[in-house]
Amino acid sequence: MPRAVLFDLDNTLVDRDRALRELLADHFADPQDRAALLCLDGDPRFFVAWSERARRPFSQQDLAGQLALRIAPDPELIEALGELGRRCQLGLVSNGGSRSQRAKLRAAGLEELLGAALVVSGEVGLQKPDPEIFWLACRRLVREPHECLFIGDQEAVDGVGARAAGLSFQLARRVLDAETVRGL
Ligand SMILES: [Mg+2]
Structure with missing residues (x-):
């Protein structure tokens, strides 16, 4: 884990x-x-x-x-992320503008859940696959990269960057649901 x-x-x-x-x-x-x-x-x-x-x-x-x-909260996913958040720390590393990414996070009901390390490229002047943006998220959680798992849907952006930064990486082949999160 x-x-x-x-x-x-x-x-x-x-x-x-x-x-x-x-x-x-x-x-x-x-x-x-x-x-x-x-x-x-x-x-x-x-x-x-x-x-x-x-x-x-x-x-x-x-x-x-x-x-x-057009994005709505998925109560089961939120519950599963809440359970995961009691077993380990949670965070987010996202490429995009502050306004657009935070609007989607709020719409999905996820902003509070991931608030401990919520890193949006437009807010920090770094973007994936630059390892620096992953290190920034790790620092916010006071964790070493090797203690962290990153999950994303784009191998060239998420996978390449996370591995270069020393994190484990898991490819999301489709949008995560509660069952997948419970299996982590
Ligand atoms: Mg993506």
């Missing part, structure tokens, strides 16, 4: 891809528009393309709010 378990957020603890697909479906009837915007996810041109297609401005702030509206 690791002394601390740190999680990625998007598509590990919250289903961001589903929230984005729902958001696009709610705003764009044309599948070509939806596909074009999905391709630009994570690219600053996403907002220009959205604004042009919808004929009204759409900002990073709008996206953060709209995604958070």
Whole structure:
């Protein structure tokens, strides 16, 4: 059992891809528009393309709010994380802006649970896979990297970074549910 378990957020603890697909479906009837915007996810041109297609401005702030509206707490997952949190320390290392990541965390009911080491790249000026961001999370928990497990869905970002920092790594092949968390 690791002394601390740190999680990625998007598509590990919250289903961001589903929230984005729902958001696009709610705003764009044309599948070509939806596909074009999905391709630009994570690219600053996403907002220009959205604004042009919808004929009204759409900002990073709008996206953060709209995604958070499509994320709901999973009471079983929260309970399982609460149980895990009584056996070891919990934390989060997430790439993204402060506003967007915290809006999703709040919407999912996870902000308090992971508050001991809640590291968001936009708040600390570091991002995965830089080992420094993992070391920062370990320092906040007063743990050595080898005492910590990191769980994330992207091998190239989460796996490479966590291992380079000396943490154990477990790939999340789908968004975590209560059963998976209870099996940790
Ligand atoms: Mg992720």
